[in-house]
Amino acid sequence: MDDNEMTAEPYKIKMIEHLKVTSREEREQFIREAGYNVFNLRSDDVYLDFLTDSGTSAMSEQQWAGMMLGDESYAGSRNFYHLESVVKEYYGYNYVVPTHQGRGAEHIIARMLIRPGTYIPGNMYFTTTRAHQELAGGTFADIIIDEAHQPSLSYPFKGNVDLQKLRDLIARVGAANIPYVSIATTVNMAGGQPISLGNLKQVRELTQQHGIKIIHDMARVAENAYMIQQYEPGYSDKPVAAIVREICALTDGATMSGKKDALVNIGGFLALNDLALYEEAINLVVLYEGLHTYGGMAGRDMEAMAIGITESVNEKHISARIKQVQYLGKKLLDGGVPIVLPVGTHGVYIDATAFLPHLSQLEFPAQALTIALYKEGGIRSMERGIVSAGRDQNTGEHIFPKMELVRMAIPRRVYTNLHISLAAEIAIKVYENRNNISGLKMVYEPKYLRFFQARFEPL
Template sequence: MTTLHTMGQQHSRRSWAEPYKIKVVEPLRTTTREERDRAIAEAGWNTFLLHSRDVYIDLLTDSGTSAMSDRQWAGMMLGDEAYAGSVNFYRLEETVQKYYGYKHLVPTHQGRGAENLLSQAAITPGDHVPGNMYFTTTRFHQEKAGATFHDVIIDEAHDTASLHPFKGNIDLDKLQALIDEVGADKIPYVCMAATVNMAGGQPISMENARAVRELTDRHGIKVYLDATRAVENAYFIIEREAGYADKPLAEVLAEFCSYSDGATMSGKKDHLVNIGGWFATNDDELFEEVRNLVVVYEGLHTYGGMAGRDMEAMAIGVEESLDMPYMRSRIGQIQYLGELLERWDIPFVKPVGGHAIFLDARAFYPHLDQEQFPAQTLAANLYADSGIRSMERGIVSAGRDPETGEHRHPKLELTRLTIPRRVYTQAHLDLVAESVKACFDAHDSATGLRLVYEPKYLRFFQARFEPLP
């Protein structure tokens, strides 16, 4: 028996196993501490710049790192690589319409391609876009198109210890205040992410999504969903919200999406593929503009930067993501890692969300100022300890204010341990937990980092650091 802690409550459950068996394996390379110290130094203490061959357990991201199923690999052989009118596009379009409910679909090479198309088509310079906490590429595209981003997430999302079950919720009072301040005509859409990555993979409730829809309808404002992990969000609604415990994932997802006018999607997450995304909308006029823009930025409107085989694998992945035993095991792995860390009082964002454990780097290194990059420091130290690759989600990811040039100082300074789908076993997660504990036990010796190279855009991908003396 194992013990599961959920939202401050404790109950017992039977052990579970992943609902799949391993058919193909990829050998992992182990390294010495000396090799890892050299590798992280050569990477400028930025885990994005490590060579993957030097990584033992790769928890950098869940984007495009999933293991595809036998059905998906078989579907790849059905790829219709016609430049125009690929049969796989129509299969994907039909699948998204069936499960997500949107009228029009435009494929893209990945999620940020869809974000760019929506921003270019819907935003006029001087607009304001409210959202439930920023995401790096999403905000970049919005700002690049001339908008100002406004965080309207509930306050509990900024508190790592809060046990609010839906910390991704939009604060309706904050949203209304922004509408009153700038006017509804200056808000092209509300950007509603499900789940909220930067808050720790925290979900939105169905009640909140419905209330946001009602508020925006009164003002004639559109709602566009970041649906990247909307299936995971649907799982949390089933698990945590009254009235949904016995409903199938597909039904919950369909209702959730019905409170929006369209969505951007990175298929590299919920859809269990290595590349691809899409933009969907119910708006005929906006669809026409995006379908024209995709030819400029991505590819023809029936492939949008994806091969036919990738679209086929994605269509199959949509269906597989809605299998309840799979999703239960998917979230169960993150909960399992959270249980291990909680036994040792390791500070992380609670309750456990979807796709990752987010370590609270401020609590790890209380002696480090935020401008000494505690989350980046923790990611580097975890790699040096065991070869585990994680990533920073704090001041480095937040970037600089475009007006002042000063660092943005987010309330959350987190190091993300992201679990790829259908890739690692619980034994891998045991090792991860032990490495986190080793770093926590040695937290007093951490000295922090300083920036030595900073790219112009999305600096967390390519920035380089060096240890402070």
């Protein structure tokens, strides 16, 4: 990639948020008090926050103006009907159930479709998605292609489904015991890797033969569509918006965290095509979220999301967003830092196994690397390894994922390219001193989603 492509962002800054600069001694104290878990840090003590791209985007002036048009009526908010019309226009789903964020939608779809003893195949797990599936009594089955588990392999669509793995699962457990296939557009745990339209069409054909639904995790569908436009033959002349519609048309429903593509700080929805499922879903949303015309959102948040969906498929926006991520990836590669290839769409994933070969997986190398990045330059990143993988629900043993990754997720429209260059310099310096990084032991472990609240001590 040519560095000249990143000379300027396609927007200007109207409002700023001051960043706090801390000393290394202060950061060492802060992370010690946080139990060596960056989730426990105060945001004020973080310089560059690459923990997540979820809910951290900068909204546009149109979105902020839309917030002032919030209709906070308990029932029938006009903002819901605007959101509903936008979802139908850009995604094509018939029915919309608003939720407080994506995991609210995951909870409802899992509760409706999963029964104990069933299996939910997917193109690699995501933490909250798998947790809801397991709490409903299901078992996740990974059907992603093997290339997705090889960080150094530069394969363009690592989010693809291995069709033979899916066939084998159907043959083993029976189609009646597979309530749906969970398909993520851009696979978070694989490094933000996209699925190709060609592969999704094959998955759709196979599932239709067996009467199995496809439920779409569409939080970053526009980013996936951009990668299809750039790298899949036959799509270079298609607008991102058209590719998004084509992706969604191959699925039966979707869970959406509006905190990603839709550029809002809170909110999500469940989208469905089946009327009977929709009627069941709105009964459940009243129990767990709120009335079916607001779910877990205020009217102003629904308005901002409707506008954000429109902005998410803007060609200049989506191109600049992903090129900034690729810019960070190139900087790290030039500095010798081992990362997941090819660079994904919402962040750069450092290969902690290759970065810290002297640490075993039980010494939590990815977690240790997040600590080193914070100590060195105040960067907050996220562990995506054994801590995130958790424990087997049947045996209680650690799940050992094939990759130990550290995600540097870039918020949309928040940081300048100079910030990105500085982040790369900090990571490269940590890499140059990598032999000084020691492992960790876990001293507190919560029952669910332990990576959020676990505490550690240095070995």
